[in-house]
Amino acid sequence: MRTRPKETSRSRSRGAKAIDPLLSSTRLLHYAASALLEGTFVFWCMIAWPAFARTPAAHALRERLDRRLFALAWVSLLVAIVSGAGWLVIVASNMSGMPLASALQGSVLGIVLTQTHFGIDWIVRAGLTVAIAICLALQARTRSHAVGWVGLLAASAFVASLAWAGHGAATEDVPFDALHAPADILHLLAAGAWLGALLPLVIFLVQACRDMSSQAVAVARIATLRFSVLGLSAVGTLIVTGVVNTWFLAGSVPALLGTLYGQLLLLKIALFAAMIGVAGINQRRLLPHLADSATDDSLCLQISRRVFGNATIEACLGVFVLAIVGIIGILPPGLHTEPRWPLPFRFSLSEGFVRAYPTSFYASTQPYAAPSIARGAPLYAQNCVVCHGAGGRGDGPLAGKLSVRPANLTEPHLFAHKVGEMFWWIGHGTDNGVMPGFADKLSPDQRWDVINFVLARAAGDLTQHTGSQISTAAAVPLPDFAFEQNGAQNTLSQTLKNGPALVVLFAGHAPRARLEQLAKLQPRLAAAGLHVIAVALHPSTEKNPLIVDVSQDVRETLELFDSPADGGETELMLDRGANIRARWMASGAGGLADPSTLLSDAARVKSIPVAAANHAGHGG
Amino acid sequence: MTMRTITAFFLLVAMVFAPAAVRAHAFLDHSDPAVGSTVPSAPATMHIWFTQELEPAFSWIQVTDKSGASVSDGTSGVDPDNKQEMDIKLKSLPAGTYTVKWHALSVDTHTTQGDFTFQVKGS
Ligand SMILES: [Cu+2]
Numbered sequence: 060m061r062t063r064p065k066e067t068s069r070s071r072s073r074g075a076k077a078i079d080p081l082l083s084s085t086r087l088l089h090y091a092a093s094a095l096l097e098g099t100f101v102f103w104c105m106i107a108w109p110a111f112a113r114t115p116a117a118h119a120l121r122e123r124l125d126r127r128l129f130a131l132a133w134v135s136l137l138v139a140i141v142s143g144a145g146w147l148v149i150v151a152s153n154m155s156g157m158p159l160a161s162a163l164q165g166s167v168l169g170i171v172l173t174q175t176h177f178g179i180d181w182i183v184r185a186g187l188t189v190a191i192a193i194c195l196a197l198q199a200r201t202r203s204h205a206v207g208w209v210g211l212l213a214a215s216a217f218v219a220s221l222a223w224a225g226h227g228a229a230t231e232d233v234p235f236d237a238l239h240a241p242a243d244i245l246h247l248l249a250a251g252a253w254l255g256a257l258l259p260l261v262i263f264l265v266q267a268c269r270d271m272s273s274q275a276v277a278v279a280r281i282a283t284l285r286f287s288v289l290g291l292s293a294v295g296t297l298i299v300t301g302v303v304n305t306w307f308l309a310g311s312v313p314a315l316l317g318t319l320y321g322q323l324l325l326l327k328i329a330l331f332a333a334m335i336g337v338a339g340i341n342q343r344r345l346l347p348h349l350a351d352s353a354t355d356d357s358l359c360l361q362i363s364r365r366v367f368g369n370a371t372i373e374a375c376l377g378v379f380v381l382a383i384v385g386i387i388g389i390l391p392p393g394l395h396t397e398p399r400w401p402l403p404f405r406f407s408l409s410e411g412f413v414r415a416y417p418t419s420f421y422a423s424t425q426p427y428a429a430p431s432i433a434r435g436a437p438l439y440a441q442n443c444v445v446c447h448g449a450g451g452r453g454d455g456p457l458a459g460k461l462s463v464r465p466a467n468l469t470e471p472h473l474f475a476h477k478v479g480e481m482f483w484w485i486g487h488g489t490d491n492g493v494m495p496g497f498a499d500k501l502s503p504d505q506r507w508d509v510i511n512f513v514l515a516r517a518a519g520d521l522t523q524h525t526g527s528q529i530s531t532a533a534a535v536p537l538p539d540f541a542f543e544q545n546g547a548q549n550t551l552s553q554t555l556k557n558g559p560a561l562v563v564l565f566a567g568h569a570p571r572a573r574l575e576q577l578a579k580l581q582p583r584l585a586a587a588g589l590h591v592i593a594v595a596l597h598p599s600t601e602k603n604p605l606i607v608d609v610s611q612d613v614r615e616t617l618e619l620f621d622s623p624a625d626g627g628e629t630e631l632m633l634d635r636g637a638n639i640r641a642r643w644m645a646s647g648a649g650g651l652a653d654p655s656t657l658l659s660d661a662a663r664v665k666s667i668p669v670a671a672a673n674h675a676g677h678g679g
Numbered sequence: 680m681t682m683r684t685i686t687a688f689f690l691l692v693a694m695v696f697a698p699a700a701v702r703a704h705a706f707l708d709h710s711d712p713a714v715g716s717t718v719p720s721a722p723a724t725m726h727i728w729f730t731q732e733l734e735p736a737f738s739w740i741q742v743t744d745k746s747g748a749s750v751s752d753g754t755s756g757v758d759p760d761n762k763q764e765m766d767i768k769l770k771s772l773p774a775g776t777y778t779v780k781w782h783a784l785s786v787d788t789h790t791t792q793g794d795f796t797f798q799v800k801g802s
Contacts, residue, residue, distance in 0.1 A: 150788055154737045174736040176786045225787055430715035541716035548722060550713045610717030610800060 079389060082153075085145045087385035090221070091378065092139035096191060097218045097248070098255015099132045100211035105289060106256065107263065108204060110281040117274040120266060125202075127262050132195055139217075140188055146224075147171070147181050180223040187217040218251040219244045225388045239307045246300035253293035254377040257370050260286050264367040268360060279363045283341075290338050297331070313420035317398025320390045327383040334376045337369050345369075397421045409475075414490070421479035425507040427514065428539035432619075433612030435512025438505055442497060443513075451516055463493040468513050469520040474535065481510050511538070518639075519619030522631070525642040527649055529663050534638035537562065537631060538616050542592065542607035549607075551592070555635045558588030559664040561657065562631045564621045565593070569601035570628045573651060578605055580654050589661035596621060632660060636669035705731040705738075705785035707793060708763070717798040721772035725751075729783055732762035737784035740767045742777055750777060762786075772799050 107128075111121050151171040152162035161167065172178035194210030197203070222243040260282070267279035305315075305324065315321035345362050398420045405415035425431040440449075446461065448454040451468035458465050485506045488496040501509065518535035525534070539552045554560055561584075563570075563577070577584070577591050581604075584591060593605040596618050609617075620639075621629040626646025631639050641660060643651045652660065710727040712718045725742055740755040755767035765781070780794040 153790060154734070154784055154788065156790075170736050175734045175784075175788075177788045426714070428713075428715070541713040541718065543719045546720070548711050548713075548718055550709070550716070553709065553711075608719040610719075610798075612717065 079149070082146070082149045082389055083382075083385040085142050085149060085385075086388060087378075087382050088138060089142035089146055090381045090384055092135045092142060093214075093218045093221065094251040094255035094381070095135040095258060096132060096139060096255065097211075097214040097251035098253075098257070099128055099135065099259050100207060100214045101252045101289070102256045102259035102263070103128065103207050104204070104211050106260070106282050106285045108207075109285060110278045113281060114274045114277050117270075117272070117278050120270050120272075120275050120278065123266050124263055127266070128259055129195065129199055131259065131262065132191075136188060136191055136195070143181070143184065143188075147178075150177055177224060180220055184217060184220050187213050187220070191217065215248055215251075218247050221247055238303055242300040242303035242307075245296055246304060249293040249296035249300065250380075253290055253297070254374070254381070256286065256289065257374040257377060261367055261370050261374065264363050264370070268363055268367070271360065276360055276363070283363065283366050287338075287342055291342070294335055294338065301328070301331075311398075311420075313398040313400055316402075317400050317420060320387060321398070323383050323387050323390070327380055327387070330376050330380050330383070334373050334380070337373050337376070341366055341369050416480055416483035416487075418479045418483045418486075419477055421482055423478055423482075423507045423510065424504055425511060426539060427511050427536070429541070429610075429613040429616040431508045431511040432515045432538055432616045434505070435508035435510070436615065438501065438509050439512050442500065443509070446494070451513065451520075461493055463491055465494070469517045471517075471521060473514070473517045474533075478507075478510055478514075481513075482506055485509060515616060516619050522620050522639055522642060523622055525631075525639055527641055527643050527652065529632065529641050529660050531640075531667055534634075534640055536637040537620060537633055537639055539637065540609065540613040540616060542594070542609045542613065544592070544607040545604060551633075551637060554590050554592065555633065555637055558590065559635060559640075559661055560590045560592055560633045561661075562617075562633060563591065563593040563605070564596055564617055564629045564631070565627055566596045566618075566621060566625075567627050569593075569595065569599060569603065569606065570645065571601075571603075573628065573645075574603045574605050576654070578603065580657070581605070583654075583658060584661065587658050587661040588665050589657070632664055634664045634667045634669055638669070640664050640667065705729040705733055705763075705783040705789075705791055707781065707783075707795075710779070710795070712797040714795040715797065717800055719800050721769070721799050723769060725767050725769055725779060727765050727779070727781055729763050729765070729785075731785045731787070733757050733765060734784040734786055735762075737782075737790070738765060739782050740765055741780040742767060742769060743780070744772075744777055745775055774799050 107121075107124065111117060147168070148159060148162055151157075151167050152159045154171055154175065154177075155162060155167045157167060170178075172182060190213040191210060194206055194213060198206045198210060222240060263282060264279060267275045267282075315325060345366055348358070348362055397418075399417045400415055400419045401417075402415060404412045405419055407413050444455055445457045446453075446455045446465040447468055448458065448465075453465040453467040455465065482503075484494060485501065486496050486498040486503075488494050497506065515538050518537070521535050537551070539550055541548065541550045543549070551560065551562075561577075563574070574593060577593075581591065591605050592607050593603065594607060594609055594613070594617055595601065596614050598614075599606075620631065622644065624646060625644035628645040628651070630643045630651060632641040634640050641652075641664075643649070645651060706729065707714070708728040708730050710725070712722050712725070725740060727740060735757040738755075738757055740751075741749065742751050744750050750770050750772060752768040752770045755765055758764040758766055765783070776796050776798050778794055778796050780792070782790070782792045784790050
C-alpha cells in the first residue's frame with residue numbers, strides 16, 4: 060500500500076490549485092449537454108418509439124414530441140460544442156501556464172490538440188459532434204429509426220470518451236487497474252442515460268397531459284413503465300461502477316471523511332441516494348397504480364402528473380450531482396491531499412476505538428531515509444533531550460520534576476502509534492498538557508525529521524534484540540539511504556525492489572576475509588536474489604567490490620544499527636520492505652552466517668510478504 | 680430490500696474494504712541521484728521517475744547550481760520507452776549543492792511541480 064509519493068522533496072510537490080470556478084462550471088455545462096444528447100437518443104430509441112409502436116394513432120402527439128426533442132438535441136449539441144471548446148482553452152491555458160487569451164493562439168492549442176492525450180480525445184469528440192449533427196439532420200428528414208440508433212451510438216461514444224478527459228486517462232500499478240476504465244465508461248453511460256432521459260421524459264409527460272386523449276394516456280403509461288426499467292438498470296450500474304471508482308479514487312475512510320474530494324464524493328453519493336429515493340416512490344407507489352389504470356384515463360393522467368413532478372425533482376438533484384462532478388474532477392483524488400481527520404477517535408483493529416487527532420492520518424512529507432534522520436538528530440538534541448533524555452529513555456535532566464514521566468521513546472510500543480499522531484504531539488503537545496507543543500519552533504518538515512530520527516533510533520535499539528534466526532514477526536525497518544557501488548548510483552529502496560539484501564556494517568578495519576568470502580559467494584547469492592551492501596561506518600579507503608561509497612549522514616544513521624560489542628562487524632538481513640529479519644555479529648555466539656545459511660535464509664526472506672511500514676519511505 | 684438499503688450496503692462494503700489506491704496527478708516517485716542525497720561523484724544524467732505517465736509536450740526538469748545557473752547539457756525529455764521517466768543530461772559537475780526543479784503534466788491533464796536538492800561530494 061503506497062499512500063504517498065515515496066520521495067517528496069524538502070520543499071514538497073505542489074498539486075492542483077484552488078477550485079477554478081470557470082473550469083468547473085464549464086465542465087458542468089459540458090457534462091449536462093453530453094448527458095442530454097445521449098439521453099435524448101436513449102429516450103427515442105428505447106422509450107418513445109416502442110411506446111408509439113403500440114398506439115400508432117397518437118400521431119399528433121408524436122409529432123409535437125419529436126419537434127421538442129429535436130430542439131432539445133440541437134441546443135444540447137450547441138452547448139456541448141461551445142462548452143467543449145471552452146474546456147479545451149482552459150486546459151490549454153493550465154497546461155502551458157499561459158493566460159487564457161494567449162492560450163487561444165494557434166501554437167499552444169495546436170500542441171495540446173496534437174501532442175496530449177486530452178487533445179487527441181478532443182479531436183475524436185469533435186468528430187463525434189459532426190456525426191451526431193448529421194444523424195439529427197438525417198433523422199429530422201427521414202424519421203428513420205436506423206439513423207436514430209446510429210445517433211445513439213455516436214452520442215454514447217461522445218459521453219464515454221469523457222473518461223479520457225480526466226483521471227481515467229492515467230494508468231497505474233494498482234491491483235485491478237484494468238477494471239477502472241470500463242467502470243468509468245459504464246458509469247458515464249448509465250449516468251448519461253438516466254439523467255439525460257429525465258428531461259425528455261418530463262417534456263413528453265407535459266405533452267401527453269396536455270393532449271389528454273386516451274391514446275396519449277396509453278402512450279404515457281408505457282413510456283413511464285419503460286423509463287422505470289431504464290432507471291433501475293442505470294441505478295444498478297451506477298452503484299456497482301461507483302463503488303469501483305470510489306475504490307480507485309478515494310482510497311480510504313480518512314480520505315473520504317477528511318479531504319474536500321472525499322467530502323464532495325460523499326455529498327454526491329447522498330444526492331444520488333435522494334434521487335434513488337424519489338425514483339423509488341415512482342417505482343413502489345405510482346407504477347403499480349399505473350398498470351391498474353389502463354382503463355381509467357383520469358387516474359392515469361393524475362399519476363402521470365405525479366411522475367412528472369418526481370422526474371423534475373430527480374432532474375434538479377441530477378444537476379447538483381453534475382455540479383459536483385464538475386468540481387471533483389479538478390481536485391486531486393483523496394489520497395493526494397492530507398486528510399484532516401474530523402473525529403476525536405478512530406478505530407484500530409488491534410485496540411478498538413482510540414483517541415485520534417486531526418493529523419492522525421497524515422503521512423510524512425519526509426521519507427524515512429538517512430538525510431531526514433541526520434537533520435532530525437540535532438533538532439532532537441536541542442528540543443527533546445531535557446525531558447526524553449539523550450538516549451530517548453524518558454530520563455532527561457528535567458524528567459524527575461514533571462508530574463508525568465516523559466515517554467520512553469525506545470520501546471516497541473512507539474511503532475504502534477501513527478506517525479500522524481506523533482506529529483500532532485510534537486506540534487501541539489500531549490492531552491495532559493505536560494509535553495508542550497513545538498509548532499512555533501519546528502516547521503512541519505522539521506517535525507517529520509525529528510520523528511524519523513526517533514523512529515530510527517528506536518529501530519536501532521530494538522535491533523539489538525534481533526537474533527540470527529529469520530523472524531517473520533513484526534520487525535523494524537532500516538532507513539533508506541543512497542550509495543555508490545562500482546561507479547553506479549543506487550539507493551537501498553531501489554535495490555530491494557529486486558530482492559532481499561544483506562547489509563554489512565563495519566566500524567574499524569574492513570573485515571577482509573569475510574568480504575572476500577562474500578565476494579566469492581556473490582554469483583550464488585545473486586542467483587538467490589540477495590544483494591550484499593557493505594558500508595564502512597568510519598571513512599575508509601578500503602577497496603572491495605562489495606563496499607559502497609556513502610555520505611556522512613548515511614554513516615551517522617547506520618551507526619544507530621550496529622553495536623559496540625559486535626566484534627567490528629554487524630550483518631543485517633533485510634526483507635523487501637527493508638525490515639530487519641536477522642542479525643549476525645562477528646563476536647556473536649554463532650558468529651557470522653555461513654554460505655549455506657545465507658543462501659537458505661535469503662530464500663526464506665524472499666518469501667515473507669511485505670506490508671509496507673506506515674512511516675517508511677520504502678514500499679510500493 | 681429497498682434501493683436505499685442496497686445503496687447503504689454497497690457503501691458500507693466500499694468503505695470497509697476500500698484499499699489505498701493511488702491515482703491521478705504525477706508525483707515524484709524516486710530520482711537518481713536520490714532526493715536530498717550526497718553523491719560521491721558527478722552524475723552524467725539526472726533521472727526522475729514519476730507515479731504516472733507524463734505528457735512530453737508540457738513536462739520538464741531544470742538543474743541549477745548555487746548561483747542559479749543552469750548546469751544541464753541540453754533539454755529534458757520524457758523517456759520514449761517509459762513515459763513515467765524524465766531525464767536530463769548534465770554538464771560535468773564540480774562539488775557543491777544542486778537544485779532540481781521539476782514540472783510534470785500528467786496524462787490526466789493535471790500539473791504538479793516541486794523541487795529538491797542533491798549534493799556532489801568534493802574529492
Ligand atoms: Cu489529477
